[in-house]
Amino acid sequence: MRVEGDYRKEGYATIRGLIPPEVASNLFKQIQLDLQAAGKSFDGFAQSHQLSRYQTVDISGHFYRPLTTFLWGLTPIISELTGADLLPSYDYFRIYHAGDICRVHSDRPSCEHSVSLTLVYGDGKPWPLEVGSVPVKAEGPAFDDWGGEPHEAVEMQPGDAVLYRGIDLRHGRTMPNPNTWSAHLFLFWVERGGPFEQHAFDVERLRSELKRVSGLDA
Numbered sequence: 001m002r003v004e005g006d007y008r009k010e011g012y013a014t015i016r017g018l019i020p021p022e023v024a025s026n027l028f029k030q031i032q033l034d035l036q037a038a039g040k041s042f043d044g045f046a047q048s049h050q051l052s053r054y055q056t057v058d059i060s061g062h063f064y065r066p067l068t069t070f071l072w073g074l075t076p077i078i079s080e081l082t083g084a085d086l087l088p089s090y091d092y093f094r095i096y097h098a099g100d101i102c103r104v105h106s107d108r109p110s111c112e113h114s115v116s117l118t119l120v121y122g123d124g125k126p127w128p129l130e131v132g133s134v135p136v137k138a139e140g141p142a143f144d145d146w147g148g149e150p151h152e153a154v155e156m157q158p159g160d161a162v163l164y165r166g167i168d169l170r171h172g173r174t175m176p177n178p179n180t181w182s183a184h185l186f187l188f189w190v191e192r193g194g195p196f197e198q199h200a201f202d203v204e205r206l207r208s209e210l211k212r213v214s215g216l217d218a
Contacts, residue, residue, distance in 0.1 A: 008083060012131045012164035014154050015081070015115075018074075021159040024119040028183045030066070031059065031093060042095060051103045051142055051172070057095035062202070067091050071187050074115075078189055081163060082113050086189040090202035093119075096127075098180050102173040103142035104132070107166035110199035111188040114166035118156040122181040128153035129162050132170040139167070145174055167196075 005013035035041055046055040061067035071091040079086040089110040096102070107114060116129050132151040149170070154162050164171060166188065190196040 003081065007081060007163055010133075011135070011169045012152075012154075012162060013081070014156070015161045015163055016157075017159055018077075018115075018117060018161040019159050021157065024117070024158040027070070027185070028119045031064065034064070034066075051105060052096065052100050054097055054100045056097075056100070057093075059093040061091040061093075064093070067093060067185070070185070074187065075189065078113065078115065078163065078187075082189075084113065084194075085192040086113060087192050087197065087200035089188040089190050089199055091185060091187040093183070093185050095181055095183050096177050098178075099176045101144070101176055103144055104130070104146055104170050104172035104174065105142040106136045106139050106168070106170045107188075108139050109167060109196040110190060110202050111166035112191060112194065112196050112199075113163070113189045115161050115163050115187040116156075116171075117161040117185040117187065118158050119183040119185055120158055122179040125178040126155040126157065127173060127177050127179065127182055128155045128175060130154070130172055130174060131162065131164050134170075135168050136170060140170075142172075146170075 001018060002016040003013050004016065007013040032042070042057045045057045045059050047058055048055050049058070059067070061071055068091065071088045075086055075088050121127065130146070130151050130153045132146065132149050134149050153175075156162065190199050
């Protein structure tokens with residue numbers, strides 16, 4: 001594992017080899033196999049999202065517990081990298097398709113410390129994550145471009161990640177996805193004893209998700 005950048009000073013850093021690429025690809029395969037064993041497919045989890053042009057496949061760690069275990073297991077490493085005592089919030093797996101973007105945005109309070117981890121590119125073409133340099137004070141609207149705001153584009157290979165302060169810095173992917181598809185894992189933490197500690201384990205979101213799913217099953 002190699003860290004590029006000064007997280008405490010700049011609000012983001014690149015983590016080369018956060019996990020081995022073989023682990024990244026096999027995590028993707030394991031999710032796919034578990035869905036098949038349950039008689040489901042990725043297509044069943046496709047949904048529209050305000051940050052994307054097209055439907056994305058979204059699977060929450062609240063409903064696929066190996067992802068939650070992954071989040072909890074990375075907590076000591078991310079705590080060391082951020083220099084903060086962290087508690088896990090939530091995570092989710094997402095597949096973007098060809099030509100899609102992720103609109104420039106900032107995150108809600110449960111994303112105090114965020115990680116974007118690349119798992120697999122369908123065609124092996126890096127799709128950069130872009131991070132702005134102008135701090136924001138609250139979650140705001142999403143935009144298709146940066147509107148002149150200075151930002152950096154970080155290319156990642158499978159197993160690489162970007163650690164960033166999701167509530168303080170805007171981020172996105174304005175370059176259309178050059179792959180037929182790509183798979184990513186997004187993970188979030190809050191500081192123990194900090195202003196967002198109440199979002200640890202994302203209990204409020206879990207309750208709303210359970211309510212939503214129960215309504216769909218009714």
